Amino acid sequence: MVNEQNLEQGNGELIEIPAGTAWPIILAFGAMLCFASLVTSIGVGLVGALLTGCGIVGWFKQVFPHEHHAFVPVVRRRFVPASSRRTVAHIQVSEVHRAYLPVESYPMVAGLRGGIAGGIVMIFPALLYGYLTQHSIWYAVNLLGGAGVAHWTNPSTADIAAFHWNGLIVATVIHAAVCSLIGLLYGAMLPMWPKRPILLGGLIAPLLWTGLLHSILGFVNPAFNARIAWGWFALSEILFGIVAGIVVTRTGKIRTHQALPFVLRMGIEAKEFNPPKGNQP
């Protein structure tokens, strides 16, 4: 119940520790005075420089040629480990648990990979759209990255169709970020609908996404909203989804944790389920 310690003078045993020294404080004080002299007087600076010099030399001698040590006699004692709670409560794991979630699904990274692949493929209909309607592949790029072209207020269509390197950079960043994030989200959602990834990714998700954007784009980016061609947009979304779905289906399924009881899935350690690992003394 109680910690006891057994004290006994270790038979003359000594432990070596660095000796105390005043040089660091002298050096610190000297350095401070040097800085302070800039706003006080030269006298303060001289004293500071003197102390700094002494401090450096003193410190140097403290460690060269031999480091100064102090020797402390060891007091042998024993730490007696004791806990006020002897019994360890393990979480009781019941075998009866709900398992509505699939026991097999695609790994999360499959979604990410799908997102990236879809994102690459999706570029082509977007560029095609710009080329067909405005005879410029940069048109779609600038629509997306317009926020990056600083001080752009009410750009003309010709403006948007021209090449802007910062528009390109911003569009690339937004596109890459959004595609991988959507891919991740897709991956996270896969276990909910593991049977038909292409249906989920290729049709339902793009439709939901297009609908969501359709309703909010007016607030988020009015300029984009005024020019967007929703048909083309939905088309590239669907292409994205199908490609992502294909990439996902080509990845093998893995067992999910759903076969395990709830507490384990929460990451709680329970002896029955964790085989001993780690190194033992």
Place this chain on the structure above:
Amino acid sequence: MSDYSLPNPGTIEAVVSDEPRGTLLETLHEWVITVDHKRLGILYILYSTFFLLVAGAEALFIRIQLAFPHNHFLSAQVYNRFFTMHGTTMVFLVGMPFLFGFGNYVVPLQIGARDMAFPRLNAFSFWLTAFGGLLLYYSFLGGGGLYGVGNAPDVGWFAYAPLTARSFSPGHATDYWALALIVSGFGTFGTAINIIATVVSMRCKGMTLMRMPLFTWLMLVVSMLTLVTITPLTAAQFMLLIDRYLGGHFFDTQAGGSSLIWIHFFWIFGHPEVYVLVLPAFAIANEIIPVFSRKAIFGYPAMVAASVGIMFVSLSVWAHHMFTVGMTSTSNAFFTLSTMLVGVPTGIKIFNWIATLWGGRIRFTTPMLFCIGFLFQFLIAGLTGIMLSVSPWDWQLHNSYFVIAHFHYVLVGAVVFCIFAALYFWYPKATGRLMNETLGKWHFWLFLIGFHITFDTMHFLGLLGMPRSIYTYQPDRGWNFLNLVVSLGGMVQGVAVLIFAYNFIASLFQGEIAGDDPWDAWTLEWTTSSPPPVYNFEEPPEVHSRRPLWDLKHPDDPDWEYEA
């Protein structure tokens, strides 16, 4: 909780050192020349406790001045000095030294080392920081300059250009500010290097990186972040001095310089700095919450990853302090997004703490209470932070009391709460005696109530448009009542801190004897005697899991069977 219980005090008497005491002068001499990490840690902590009281008093003066409209308690000039000194002190002389104090004291003990990697550098760093603080406060006496204008610095803790130019800040007050921060900054640098070296090279046998206590992990991360962040500040201070005395024009817009450069430099330092302050608070919570929940920390690897993640992300968000200076929309968008990104690792941490509490046998001791307060307050502070990260929202509320409320929610609600928790938690280790629990509870509840009266209300003042840094206001703005409330809450916190100060001193003489391991904890520092001997461990310890003491206490069910 049904089985809420106080720690068992143990029955040994011979804990508080029984060596013959030297004279006062001898004792003093020993402390001044010490290179022992434990003594330096204690010096750091005493030093910051002292400045906590000083800067707290300054805050109370500020609040008395603002309690009523058209008040004449402080003049406009003195008011400016007070808020500048309050902010500068709290960040540089209270927050950082406190955290480095705990780092110094606890890290070597936790990793089973006999001292820091560079004991003399350790002493040097502490004294630099200490003298830097004295230099700052000496400005009250020595800062009077030309025409008697100004004595203590009065340019705000961020000291924006061109206010710091000689034409606007004559005299030496601003120089004292810059010099003091340079001096204490070098001290900080030294300690950061020392902690890194110690953690990297002095761990005991068996203590792999993934077995290191999270406190130590976070101190490592903080020290790395410190190295990156103090540098631009020191550079900027030198540039400022060059501008002021050597005819430089770094920040002089009229001569082709740029005051924006200062703002960038300051916040490239300033934002990571707030994480330098809050990560050690996380570190403290990481130790205390599991011990008083009687469970291992939930998601240890995720906690490590989140801390390292925060370190990197926090380096890329500084311009969220600058949304109103007129950046391009690209920058606004970038800094809005990167700031929101900080919420991800931070959220992971909050969930992990809650999961640690969940299902645990919680003991509501004073340190635990402070940590629970921290959890709640840090969550809200993070949310107001995310609100401010939305640039259009920030355009409305920048420089208002909403921002003041946000950052005090973090700096007081999280950092100061965790500092108090840590003081109650490690006090028995450092002194051999426990702090009084009853007074501790009084301290906690009064401080909590005072905190919420003050800082919850401040959000509304901000939303009502009250700007920061004003020394008084018109009675017809609708701010009178709320300001009075804020000030009263400040007084309540003041009383709570006085109770703490009394407890802190009185327990040294009357506190219950603690024994080695009063909290039934799991890390190595609790295997040493309280206070630990100079050499910490007679034999270098060896560990096999993240909770070496758990393994000792429960040999039938040790941790290494579970850890990966």
